[in-house]
Amino acid sequence: MELTLSEKIIKNHLVSGEMIPGKEIGIKIDQTLTQDSTGTMAYLQFEAMGIDKVKTKRSVAYIDHNMLQSGPENADDHLYIQTLAKKHGIYFSKPGNGICHQVHLERFSVPGDTLLGSDSHTPTCGGMGMLAMGAGGLDVAVAMAGGEYNILMPKIVNVELKGKLNKFCSAKDVILEVLKHFTVKGGVNKIFEYTGEGVKSLSVPERGTITNMGAELGATTSIFPSDERTLDFLKAQGREKDFIELKADEGAVYSEKITIDLDLLEPNIALPHSPDAVVPVDEVRGKKITQVAIGSCTNSSYNDLMKVANILDGHTVHEDVSLVISPGSKQVLTMIAENGALAKMIAAGARILESGCGPCIGMGQAPSTEGVSLRTFNRNFKGRCGTPSADVYLVSPEVAAFSAIKGYIAGKEDFDQRVNLDIEMPEKFLVKDNMIVSPAEDGKDIEIIRGPNIKPFPKSKAMEDTMGGRVLIKVGDDVTTDTIMPSNAKLLPYRSNIPYLSEFCFSPVDENFPKRAKENKGGIILAGKNYGQGSSREHAALAPLYLGIKAVLAKSFARIHKSNLINNGIIPLTFKNAADYDKIDMMDELLMEDLLNQIEGSSIVVKNVSKDYDFEMDITLSQRQVEMLKAGGLLNAISIMNKREK
Ligand code: MIC
Numbered sequence: 001m002e003l004t005l006s007e008k009i010i011k012n013h014l015v016s017g018e019m020i021p022g023k024e025i026g027i028k029i030d031q032t033l034t035q036d037s038t039g040t041m042a043y044l045q046f047e048a049m050g051i052d053k054v055k056t057k058r059s060v061a062y063i064d065h066n067m068l069q070s071g072p073e074n075a076d077d078h079l080y081i082q083t084l085a086k087k088h089g090i091y092f093s094k095p096g097n098g099i100c101h102q103v104h105l106e107r108f109s110v111p112g113d114t115l116l117g118s119d120s121h122t123p124t125c126g127g128m129g130m131l132a133m134g135a136g137g138l139d140v141a142v143a144m145a146g147g148e149y150n151i152l153m154p155k156i157v158n159v160e161l162k163g164k165l166n167k168f169c170s171a172k173d174v175i176l177e178v179l180k181h182f183t184v185k186g187g188v189n190k191i192f193e194y195t196g197e198g199v200k201s202l203s204v205p206e207r208g209t210i211t212n213m214g215a216e217l218g219a220t221t222s223i224f225p226s227d228e229r230t231l232d233f234l235k236a237q238g239r240e241k242d243f244i245e246l247k248a249d250e251g252a253v254y255s256e257k258i259t260i261d262l263d264l265l266e267p268n269i270a271l272p273h274s275p276d277a278v279v280p281v282d283e284v285r286g287k288k289i290t291q292v293a294i295g296s297c298t299n300s301s302y303n304d305l306m307k308v309a310n311i312l313d314g315h316t317v318h319e320d321v322s323l324v325i326s327p328g329s330k331q332v333l334t335m336i337a338e339n340g341a342l343a344k345m346i347a348a349g350a351r352i353l354e355s356g357c358g359p360c361i362g363m364g365q366a367p368s369t370e371g372v373s374l375r376t377f378n379r380n381f382k383g384r385c386g387t388p389s390a391d392v393y394l395v396s397p398e399v400a401a402f403s404a405i406k407g408y409i410a411g412k413e414d415f416d417q418r419v420n421l422d423i424e425m426p427e428k429f430l431v432k433d434n435m436i437v438s439p440a441e442d443g444k445d446i447e448i449i450r451g452p453n454i455k456p457f458p459k460s461k462a463m464e465d466t467m468g469g470r471v472l473i474k475v476g477d478d479v480t481t482d483t484i485m486p487s488n489a490k491l492l493p494y495r496s497n498i499p500y501l502s503e504f505c506f507s508p509v510d511e512n513f514p515k516r517a518k519e520n521k522g523g524i525i526l527a528g529k530n531y532g533q534g535s536s537r538e539h540a541a542l543a544p545l546y547l548g549i550k551a552v553l554a555k556s557f558a559r560i561h562k563s564n565l566i567n568n569g570i571i572p573l574t575f576k577n578a579a580d581y582d583k584i585d586m587m588d589e590l591l592m593e594d595l596l597n598q599i600e601g602s603s604i605v606v607k608n609v610s611k612d613y614d615f616e617m618d619i620t621l622s623q624r625q626v627e628m629l630k631a632g633g634l635l636n637a638i639s640i641m642n643k644r645e646k
């Protein structure tokens with residue numbers, strides 16, 4: 001039978017289940033990546049499994065998020081991860097070496113391999129023809145220990161690219177177009193597979209921009225074929241031995257298809273506060289801006305920054321605008337430093353940051369009150385930039401650079417035709433991996449250094465037959481994990497300290513949530529559609545767990561967050577009838593009885609004790625997930641299994 005590229009890779013890695021869309025499958029993971037803000041927790045969980053050495057082909061620990069070091073907490077976490085990596089067979093990418101996704105694409109990605117990362121933008125390596133997925137830290141820990149990764153077999157969507165991008169359009173405009181079409185809910189349990197003659201016109205980093213921001217669709221991942229452009233990139237990285245050609249079979253069947261004609265594409269922009277609020281940039285041309293931020297794992301490649309340098313060349317950043325640029329990796333930064341592009345940026349008045357996530361995760365460069373920030377990043381959720389009153393727009397590096405000069409959102413009329421935007425991919429990238437530390441051959445004698453900020457993670461208990469509590473918060477659709485457990489320069493240093501972090505759970509929408517949760521000894525969360533979209537941070541499950549949350553009742557869930565809830569023993573239930581959501585008020589008391597029995601079925605009866613009526617919730621769980629919830633989460637389930645085996 002003819003297969004799509006995604007199906008071929010899944011088939012090669014299938015460990016359990018059948019490849020029927022919507023059914024649970026288990027796949028073998030070849031590579032893992034972690035970053036520091038989710039990594040400490042992932043490694044604490046890995047340690048809890050008692051494994052000496054990772055069982056993957058390659059695992060890499062990056063430091064790229066928590067780099068401000070305004071106190072000892074971040075540096076302590078870095079040291080913990082570095083010493084643990086050395087001991088347990090994991091490569092360590094030092095702070096300053098770059099953003100995990102950019103560096104992984106450059107130095108470690110391999111077509112046809114599977115990659116699991118504790119970061120939602122792990123699909124960046126789909127630009128290399130990898131099956132690359134984001135997950136919670138615990139799932140990544142299990143993969144490092146050699147365990148399979150479970151997902152629902154996705155539907156495969158075909159995005160056919162026709163033609164060639166015109167001068168002022170770039171890969172960012174392609175993915176913004178896809179987001180406009182599918183929205184932030186449209187990709188859940190789907191893989192977006194790119195095909196067509198237009199694919200050839202895109203280099204691997206450009207493909208990476210598209211697969212990176214496919215995360216905003218809620219997709220399982222996105223993938224490009226591995227072709228001659230892939231070979232060019234691998235050769236230029238000195239890694240041609242990693243190349244294999246990969247593509248879908250002729251006649252492969254997709255569940256859905258859209259065609260994008262690159263020739264007709266216009267520069268796009270995502271309006272505040274959602275990556276799918278996309279319109280052509282000309283619709284908002286002329287809006288005054290206060291900040292431009294260029295970088296992030298979406299748009300910080302050599303190609304992107306060379307275009308920016310050419311646009312800025314000989315100009316001055318507008319007096320009312322602060323332009324900040326964070327190059328994606330040491331490789332990119334060194335190359336633009338050596339060829340003079342960096343000097344052009346500095347001369348124009350850009351503020352250059354080190355290679356890392358920086359402003360994208362609110363680690364510095366928060367805009368002014370009610371500021372208007374134009375960013376080449378992938379997420380513009382309200383408040384994520386560090387300024388709740390700011391408006392953040394998402395654009396390509398080209399639009400960002402022209403706008404920085406003009407002082408307003410630039411449209412077609414503002415683009416200077418004379419600028420060279422035809423950037424050739426270098427024949428050889430500058431390869432110097434001296435910020436990647438190899439693991440020890442034998443880690444037995446290596447001592448792991450733990451700073452005082454590292455606190456044990458909360459553990460859930462086995463499911464009880466009767467479970468109830470008050471509705472502690474009622475939220476609407478598309479609530480992000482940034483809302484559930486925000487990250488910013490003040491909070492990110494505490495990612496390994498759940499007790500402290502939990503004090504800020506839901507703080508962007510309800511500062512009293514932690515207090516209410518404690519007073520009521522825990523309870524239930526009520527939510528709309530696509531609950532938990534965005535970041536993979538397991539902290540959005542761990543902090544509620546710490547505060548005693550037992551269940552989340554939602555209209556639907558984002559994929560990674562749903563797994564994180566189950567992995568940590570919190571029950572996710574879906575409304576059978578959306579009208580039931582409307583009937584429930586905050587502080588209503590809900591009760592579930594005969595739970596151990598009911599959870600085995602397809603729905604569960606919930607009693608609204610305060611209003612005295614019953615309603616039904618759907619259980620959309622696999623048997624494995626049911627067992628896990630009964631045991632009280634993944635770690636408990638693993639230890640029960642281990643005991644059974646002994
Ligand atoms: C993000 O872009 O939201 C992050 C910060 O990279 C997160 C990970 C985290 O919260 O640490 C992600 O995308 O998963």
Ligand code: SF4
Nearest residue numbers: 121296297357360361
């Ligand atoms: Fe870092 Fe931003 Fe990319 Fe997340 S989206 S990995 S914070 S650069």
